[in-house]
Every structure is written in C-alpha cells, then in structure tokens.
Amino acid sequence: MELEAAKLKYIQTWGSLATSWGINKTMAQVHALLLVSVDPMSADEIMETLKISRGNVNMNVRALIDWGIVRKEFVVGERKEFFVADKDIWELFKQVTKERKKREIEPVLKVLDELQNDVTEDSNEAEVFRKLMNDILSVTGMFNGLLDKAIKADEHWLLSNFTKLLKK
Secondary structure (H helix, E strand, O other): OOHHHHHHHHHHHHHHHHHHOOOOHHHHHHHHHHHHOOOOEEHHHHHHHHOOOHHHHHHHHHHHHHHOOEEEEOOOOOOOOEEEEOOOHHHHHHHHHHHHHHHHHHHHHHHHHHHHHHOOOOOHHHHHHHHHHHHHHHHHHHHHHHHHHHHOHHHOHHHHHHHHHHHO
8 A cells, every 4th residue: 555545544534533523524534634744834835645624724724723632833934834743643642632631531520520419309209319420530530540640640650660661
C-alpha cells in the first residue's frame, strides 16, 4: 500500500471509530489528518484533502484547539493560518482524558452527589435510591481517581519512568 493511501485509510478509519466514542467524525478526521501530516496545514489544504467545506474546517479546527490537541503555527512568508497536531500520543491521551473528565465525568459526579444528599424523604424506596446513588458515585469517583493518576503520571518519578518504558 502506498503511503498516501495508507494515510487516507487511517483518516477514514479514525473518523469512523471516533463516532463510537461520541466524537464528531469530521473533527476526528481533521485531527487524524493533522497527526499524519509532516508539515503544518492551512484550512485550504484540509478542505481539499478531506473534501469538506471551509466552515466545517474552521468549526472543527477551533474545537480541536479548544480541546488543546491542535495549535496554530506561524509559517514564514505566509498570511494564512496553519495548524499542527501534537505528535506525542501520550500527551494527546492525557489532554483528551483531561477534557473528557472535565466535560463528562465531573458533571456526573456533581449530580450524583446532589442526588444522594438532596433526597430528604424518609422511606425505604428513598433509602434504596440514596444507596444506589452512593454506589454509582463511589465507582465513578474511583474511575475519576484512576484518570487523575494517568493524567499526573509524568509528575511522579516512578510513574514517569514507567510511562517512558510503555512509550518505547
């Protein structure tokens, strides 16, 4: 398989997989394209490669910048904006994990805590409900703690060396 065909297959596959994780297909394809690109890309180049509109490119690039996984890069002699994705996959994993925690897990934890504590009714059914909320909160909190450890792994010497071994 030629390199360009392999890149396009990766981009299409990554976009399709992303929808299973609740991520916009086009956003994932733009990110995949920037990941496999050696040089920074302009919106025009992204449009041409993925056959998508300028508005679609702009909306998805802005979202990727908001997620902290794509950044603008200055190209000498050019007036256009160029974009690049961080190629360090471990850093990418950590950044995506941070964003998903902030957008998905932390709001759920807050609601579960409120539901557990705010039901004041004194009945067997209310007690069962509170226990269920407490159990879900416990499991979700434990998962949140594991994600925190993964995000902060490089800050701890032992975990940092362990993750370096995993990267190789």
